[in-house]
Amino acid sequence: xxxxxxxxxxxxxxxxxxxxxxxxxxxxxxxxxxxxxxxxxxxxxxxxxxxxxxxxxxxxxxxxxxxxxxxxxxxxxxxxxxxxxxxxxxxxxxxxxxxxxxxxxxxxxxxxxxxxxxxxxxxxxxxxxxxxxxxxxxxxxxxxxxxxxxxxxxxxxxxxxxxxxxxxxxxxxxxxxxxxxxxxxxxxxxxxxxxxxxxxxxxxxxxxxxxxxxxxxxxxxxxxxxxxxxxxxxxxxxxxxxxxxxxxxxxxxxxxxxxxxxxxxxxxxxxxxxxxxxxxxxxxxxxxxxxxxxxxxxxxxxxxxxxxxxxxxxxxxxxxxxx
Numbered sequence: 001x002x003x004x005x006x007x008x009x010x011x012x013x014x015x016x017x018x019x020x021x022x023x024x025x026x027x028x029x030x031x032x033x034x035x036x037x038x039x040x041x042x043x044x045x046x047x048x049x050x051x052x053x054x055x056x057x058x059x060x061x062x063x064x065x066x067x068x069x070x071x072x073x074x075x076x077x078x079x080x081x082x083x084x085x086x087x088x089x090x091x092x093x094x095x096x097x098x099x100x101x102x103x104x105x106x107x108x109x110x111x112x113x114x115x116x117x118x119x120x121x122x123x124x125x126x127x128x129x130x131x132x133x134x135x136x137x138x139x140x141x142x143x144x145x146x147x148x149x150x151x152x153x154x155x156x157x158x159x160x161x162x163x164x165x166x167x168x169x170x171x172x173x174x175x176x177x178x179x180x181x182x183x184x185x186x187x188x189x190x191x192x193x194x195x196x197x198x199x200x201x202x203x204x205x206x207x208x209x210x211x212x213x214x215x216x217x218x219x220x221x222x223x224x225x226x227x228x229x230x231x232x233x234x235x236x237x238x239x240x241x242x243x244x245x246x247x248x249x250x251x252x253x254x255x256x257x258x259x260x261x262x263x264x265x266x267x268x269x270x271x272x273x274x275x276x277x278x279x280x281x282x283x284x285x286x287x288x289x290x291x292x293x294x295x296x297x298x299x300x301x302x303x304x305x306x307x308x309x310x311x312x313x314x315x316x317x318x319x320x321x322x323x
Contacts, residue, residue: 009168011105012145014098016175022144031064031072036081037236039095040103042285046299049085049092054292061232061288109148110239111274111308113246114267116163120253123185124194125164129157129173130180142176150250152197160194162253195256203248207262210241211269218269221276228287231280238273242266271305278302 015022038058043050052073059069073093076082081099085092095103127146131139143153149168151159166183173181188194217234220226226234249263257263282302290297 008105008109009149009165009172011102012148013168013172013175016141016145016172019141019176021141022148031059031068032076032081034062034064034236035059035069035072035076036099036103037107037239038285040107041235041239042282042300042302044095044100044104044107046301047094048296048299049083049094050289050296051292052091052093054289054296055093057288057291058285061229061284062236108308109246110243111305113242113249113251114263114270115305115309116251120162120255122187124188125151125161125166125169126184126186126194127151127159127161127169128182128184129178131157131178138177142173142178145172145176147247150246152250154192154194154197160197161250162194162256163251195252198248198250198252200257203245204258204262206244206248207266210245210266211262213241214238214269214273218273221273226277226280228280228284231277232284235274235277235281238270238277242270242274275304275306278304 012022035055035058039050052070055073056066056069059072060066064072073082073084076099077084077093080096081102082093083096083099085094129142131142146159149161149172150164151161154160166185169183170181173179214234214237217226217238220230245263245266254261279302282300285302286297286300289300
């Protein structure tokens with residue numbers, strides 16, 4: 001089961017202490033994101049390291065060349081996300097402790113999105129801050145942290161969130177080197193609504209496009225016409241598509257949204273495919289690793305949405321598989 005600690009706030013705090021940027025969640029996985037996602041999905045808590053050859057083969061499944069795969073692995077080792085070891089002439093890779101927890105919290109924040117209680121106390125978390133123009137690089141970092149925490153910019157230097165923990169902000173800003181900060185919990189009393197920080201029309205259209213983009217795969221899953229390779233690729237694609245929504249929507253309260261808000265329908269599409277494709281995708285991951293180490297391949301695993309949120313139990317037997 002996924003660990004509850006450290007939290008997403010702890011991940012952001014660690015990045016602030018390192019002085020590094022948290023990239024915006026967007027589609028179109030880079031090789032580094034692709035590899036950390038694959039390891040996070042199927043190899044997260046496995047203590048054994050994967051052979052470099054298996055890593056190269058996993059990335060090749062998505063069109064990444066051997067040269068690029070090796071460079072990707074080396075960069076992740078230099079960043080401290082992966083650890084490398086050697087046995088004879090063979091290289092092996094595994095998550096570092098920090099890399100594992102980063103991957104865990106990123107995946108957890110994405111998979112959990114859209115499952116929270118719709119109860120809202122009517123209070124906005126408001127962060128007001130000032131960063132000098134000559135520290136523009138710092139401004140970019142701070143904005144990346146706020147987006148990950150569910151904030152959106154209402155005005156320049158004034159960000160709002162309906163659900164963010166106000167107590168998490170001060171240590172993050174302090175670690176980033178920003179002292180000019182005020183954090184409030186406030187209700188709306190007039191003027192421009194905080195809700196205007198989000199482009200609701202664009203978000204709604206993104207949800208509808210997500211459902212449409214995965215309609216065919218859902219039908220193929222239901223009819224049993226997906227191959228293992230198809231399932232492996234589509235599960236990554238649906239996860240990659242869903243990862244954009246926490247940054248677009250921030251889990252906005254239903255009381256503030258149009259009656260026909262399409263988040264629930266998009267969430268249903270995501271969960272149906274993420275869970276349904278999981279056993280097939282796991283088998284494909286195992287097939288690829290088994291070509292390099294058959295015994296090691298048996299350690300691969302996957303989690304459902306319910307497993308990530310603590311509401312399910314793992315189902316290991318795949319269905320609807322073609323060879």
